[in-house]
Amino acid sequence: MAGKGTDRKGKSKDTKPTTETAVDSIANFTLPDNLPTDEVDYPVLITRKVTANWREILEESQQFKDEIDVWQRQRQRQQEPVLKSPFKKTETDYIKDEVFVCLIPALEETLVKAKIWRALKTEKCFFNGIDWIVQYLWNNNPRYPQRANSPQHLFNMGWVRKLLKERPRPYFPKSWLWPNDFAATLIQKTVRQYFVQREDDVQEMRDFWRKLKLERTQFPEMDVNPLLARKFASTKSIPRK
Structure with a gap:
């Protein structure tokens, strides 16, 4: 039986550089005579303080703040005040x-x-x-x-x-009669009530019930007068009494 032919070429072991060749190339390296200074990165010496002085930190921060204040004053002097129109x-x-x-x-x-x-x-x-x-x-x-x-x-x-x-x-004023717990609860209740009532959906609901109450008490002819009903519905809010 004939053996199969192959086209593969054996790898030569002489392609890799030996250790002796690498050492000879390093030994033969010489520094060029004219080296541009812009291609050289000089190391920067960084000095750090071992301990921090709190007084120096405060003085530096105050100096930095004073410089900012002076800069803001100079900028305000350079800028001319812009007068707003009455409707703005x-x-x-x-x-x-x-x-x-x-x-x-x-x-x-x-x-x-x-x-x-x-x-x-x-x-x-x-x-x-x-x-x-x-x-x-x-x-x-x-x-x-x-x-x-x-x-x-x-x-x-x-x-x-x-x-x-x-x-x-x-x-006697109420501040003399109320205990601290009751006064704090009442203040918190009033603040929460204010933030809830300022919402848009709550204002819309309150306006609706206010208009409905006013319609039933002061405008009983609203059902038979479409012009009055249309004018009343177009108003955004009704002032409280």
Whole structure:
């Protein structure tokens, strides 16, 4: 039986470089005379502090903060203020430009009076912060500058005396009568109620029942008058009484 022929070529063992050849090539390597400096990566010496000084950290952070503040001031000076047209002014602009200008000084004076009366440490204190804010805003109203020359006490004002005759206050305020647990529960309940009632679907449902109640009490001819029904349905909300 004849043997099968094959076309495979035997691999020569002389193709791989020997160890002696590799050593000779490394030994014959010489560094070139002219080596460009841009191709050389010089090692960078990194020095690190072994221990951190807290005072130096605070000084560096304060210096960095001061640099940011200076940069922001320079940028604000370079930028010219852009005046908004009246129809583009929002409620936030009105509160910032009209309300906070008078309210913030009143709150600062209230905190000063509260420290004098020790209202933050005394549970049942005679000082009433809301009454003091009302008195301060009334006496320092920028529309009536003559009131600042002759300031009045809150209970000496005519409109306050008239209001107290119509709706007199209780002898003791509720903050003196309620225990802390009941007051905290009531505050939490009021806050949760506010966040729930501000939702769009809850407002829509409340408007629906408010319109239905008003329709049954004040507009009994709604069923026979289609024009009145259409006008009533187009209104978005009904003001509370």
